[in-house]
Amino acid sequence: TFSLRLTGVDNAWIHPEFESAVATISDFPLLSIGDAEQAEGNPSGASVMVFTVDLSQSAPQSVTMRYTTYGGSAQPLVDFTPVEGMLTIPAGSSSGMVEVPLIGDDEFERDETFSLRLYEIQNVALPPDSGVWRTGTIRNDDAGAWLSIGDATVVEGADGDTTMAG
16 A cells, blocks of 8 residues: 655646555456346246456466345345355356346346445455446346327317317
């Protein structure tokens, strides 16, 4: 870890909040994980959502982390099978996967989401804004009807009812 402070600047003003910074150099690889999405499937076909955990370089030693899922608009045991466990990325490797089984249905519905949390992460560096919560989106793949409506205009009559047709 080292500190950097800007001083002696000519022809510019430095705001006091931004005149210094602290940087940390780590021998550990950086961890990244993105959001995931998957079609839900139907009741007779299993579908699995995969979250891929990547390292910026091969790990010099095993990287471990615990994970768990939390419901959102997608409900545990209705839309997905909740999972929790330990992910280990062995020394010399640069990625691992967390798999979440989805529970398919034949209902036309909106896409639904749940969360994956990584915690107790060991032997890896995390970018400051990376966070360890990610979103899984279960895409609806069932046929259904969408309702839409458009604008209509009618000239009002003098007496009686006026019918509007679109």
